[in-house]
Amino acid sequence: MQRRHDIDALRVIAFAFLILYHVGMLYVHDWGWHIKSSYQSEALQLPMLFMNRWRMDLIFLISGVAAAFLLKPGQTGRFLGLRSWRLLLPLTFGILVIVPVQPYVQGVTNGAVAPGFWSFLAEYYTARRWPENAFDGWQHGYTWNHLWYLAYLWMYTLGLAALLPLLRSRPGRRLAAAFTGLRGAALLFLPALPLLFYTLTLQHRFPDNGDFIHDWYRNAVYFTVFLYGYLIARDAGFWAEALRLRKTSLGAALLLFLVYAVARHDLPEEIPYWHEVLIMVLRNFYIWAMLLAILGWAHACLNRPFAWLPRANEAVYPWYMLHQSLIVLIAYWLVPLRLGGFWECLLVTGGTVLGCWLLHEGLIRRSNWLRPLFGLKPPGPPRELPALRMAAYGLLPFLALVTFIIVQS
Numbered sequence: 001m002q003r004r005h006d007i008d009a010l011r012v013i014a015f016a017f018l019i020l021y022h023v024g025m026l027y028v029h030d031w032g033w034h035i036k037s038s039y040q041s042e043a044l045q046l047p048m049l050f051m052n053r054w055r056m057d058l059i060f061l062i063s064g065v066a067a068a069f070l071l072k073p074g075q076t077g078r079f080l081g082l083r084s085w086r087l088l089l090p091l092t093f094g095i096l097v098i099v100p101v102q103p104y105v106q107g108v109t110n111g112a113v114a115p116g117f118w119s120f121l122a123e124y125y126t127a128r129r130w131p132e133n134a135f136d137g138w139q140h141g142y143t144w145n146h147l148w149y150l151a152y153l154w155m156y157t158l159g160l161a162a163l164l165p166l167l168r169s170r171p172g173r174r175l176a177a178a179f180t181g182l183r184g185a186a187l188l189f190l191p192a193l194p195l196l197f198y199t200l201t202l203q204h205r206f207p208d209n210g211d212f213i214h215d216w217y218r219n220a221v222y223f224t225v226f227l228y229g230y231l232i233a234r235d236a237g238f239w240a241e242a243l244r245l246r247k248t249s250l251g252a253a254l255l256l257f258l259v260y261a262v263a264r265h266d267l268p269e270e271i272p273y274w275h276e277v278l279i280m281v282l283r284n285f286y287i288w289a290m291l292l293a294i295l296g297w298a299h300a301c302l303n304r305p306f307a308w309l310p311r312a313n314e315a316v317y318p319w320y321m322l323h324q325s326l327i328v329l330i331a332y333w334l335v336p337l338r339l340g341g342f343w344e345c346l347l348v349t350g351g352t353v354l355g356c357w358l359l360h361e362g363l364i365r366r367s368n369w370l371r372p373l374f375g376l377k378p379p380g381p382p383r384e385l386p387a388l389r390m391a392a393y394g395l396l397p398f399l400a401l402v403t404f405i406i407v408q409s
Contacts (some may be wrong), residue, residue, distance in 0.1 A: 019323045256289055
């Protein structure tokens, strides 16, 4: 099958926006984060909210599309082995090496951790219990912070593999055909209904906490859009309809967001239940309309072999792993200097981009032993490694880390 350049390009763009979003978290007023600038803006809340509602849904949907292309008939074991290697090994390395600067900065900023990174690291590696609210994940001693996506994606990959017999059965194929066969208004609105159902039934009971086990609301939403991506990946009819509806879906998304923003603006602590339900309805229909619009416009504008795309596509994984630690560290250095909002933001953004580029181009992609730690394939011709061996490369270090944390706690 011809390579889908629009999916590759959309993956690059989605993660680029994720980096910008995390820079924005430093400056948006009244939204908690690991470290905050002195120069915060309420005006940022609206554009951040616009992106926040669908940014991770888009990434999981793209991941589902990618899974469909990677999952070859009769090679489920190899698929799981490859996914375990390329998700769990970087996750383990990231938790141990890349992420620790974030809890350190957050703990020092909160006054719960004494300055001195190497002293902090010596204690951090013991997985001891930290002072309450010292940093995100203080209860467990360790945190995966922004790398939670890798753990969730691995679990959804296992879930997909478990569902394959059902999806490939006759009823499963009929259900998939009914979904990908939606046209017009049905495609614009019906796929949002499961997301709305989860919001109405699960969100209040299972608030976001990022530990997977108790994250049933986010799991329901993200696994559903992951399955959506898997189902639509190879269906030409769906993509033709998304292309045809791209202007309608974008207009609907913008209108829905406008009404949603008005409906949730300046609310008192107590609102009638009907008002709460209205906000939920608007939010979920906005999310799906925006996802459909993004897919349609990407198919229209990005499905071509851009010269920059192969290099950028390879860089996504290392940049994703590195960016938040660089943002937090650079902000930690710059915030006390009070350089002014413009210069501080410029330096944080520029320093993050430059740091990701230098580390990836100058070190990671040139090192045979660093490449798999950042989710990159070995250089040169592909090697056919046994599925169990690939799975072991990812599973064993991750299970060792999890076992150590459980024993220490």
